[in-house]
Amino acid sequence: MTEDVAVLGAGMHPWGKWGHSFVEYGAVAARAALADAGLEWRDIGSIVGADTVRGGYPGYVAGATFAKALGWQGARVTSVYAACASGAQAVNTARAQILSGLADVVLVVGADAAPKGFFRPAGGDRPDDPDWLRFRVLGATNPTYFGLYARRRMAVHGDTPEDFAQVKVKNSALGALNPHARYRKAVTAEEVAASAVVADPLRLLDICATSDGGAALVLSCMEFARRHGAVNPVRIRAVSTVTPRYPNTVLDLPDIATDSAVAVPPAAETFRESIAHAAYEEAGLGPEDLSFAEVYDLSTALELQWYEDLGLCGRGEAVKLLREGVTGPGGRIPVNASGGLASFGEAVPAQAIAQVCELTWQLRGDAGDRQVAGAHVGIAANQGLFGHGSAVVAVR
DSSP states (O other): OOOOEEEEEEEEEEEEOOOSOHHHHHHHHHHHHHHHHTOOGGGOSEEEEEOOGGGHHHHHTHHHHHHHHHOOOOOEEEEEOBTBTHHHHHHHHHHHHHHHTSOSEEEEEEEEEOOSSSOOOOSSOOTTOHHHHHHHTTOOOHHHHHHHHHHHHHHHHOOOHHHHHHHHHHHHHHHTTOTTOSOOOOOOHHHHHHSOEEETTEEGGGBOOBOEEEEEEEEEOHHHHHHTTOSSOEEEEEEEOOOOOSSOOSOOTTOSSOOOOSSSOOOSSOHHHHHHHHHHHHHTOOGGGOSEEEEOOSBHHHHHHHHHHTTSSOTTOHHHHHHTTTTSTTSSSOBOTTOHHHHHOBOHHHHHHHHHHHHHHHHHTOOGGGOOTTOOEEEEEEEETTTEEEEEEEEO
């Protein structure tokens, strides 16, 4: 176990397709987080930016880019890239600086201006890059992978397209209550079934969109929080950033094949299971202690997979939880009370930070109509390409 880090402020720029620079979204989110913390930008000792590869050179050095947008004031600066796990890596970097004594208070910012349609690799020929290869050799966009995973769940566990649709129904109803969400309209299972097939069995409404958006957090050491008058702040208790183990016997982007387990037996837990396990171990908590969870629902089927990966149920039992309402509003362990990526879409560097914003608001009791009753422990989980795992445990 490590010492807690306080979350003094959380802020977001609404998700959508706004047509502006990622810098604008990040600056708006940063100012909102600072206002929430009751601090001025000049009070910040360090800024950590989650990078976006779509922002050109300013995106590659997002920490300095956001610092310039807010006004140079001499703060320590760091930029972090870990694909979809960039935000959690940025949180972890800020936490490390605080716990090591390099800074008392740190601003974490992530923002993106995503392209319309499916993500694609950066330009140029890179035959040694598995992400480039899966597009150029197989034509496998992200939804292809989502569809394969959905098919696996259907074959192994008996999940159905109707079950997947119910995930969207649940999340869209919650997203309709979230002022930061892009999609604020509840949809029905019939509307999901009537939407276009994208990667069988998944339909358009089973898959998250690409979006613009930004999110920011103000983190501090507990002593600074007490001096600032925060007697009982939300606290980050653990951040897991583990990598996979060999052999990896479950297909995972960007790889288009699994490892052989002939010579070396696979680990007892899959990569995503290990992400959550490491966070629980560091926090000194377990899935039984959770009040709610925010997970990386790139597709409806992948949300169900996270139920099992987080240890909310045994393997193959995710649909049972969904059908019984356990993961819905008022259930024993609500999942994606924010509305999830189903309601937000992907703004890659911001999404893991946005998850921690939701943890913060829920634990404070500030989540409005989507509030989880009695919330005291929450976990956020996602992963990025090339073995970037991330999970954050927050408590109050």
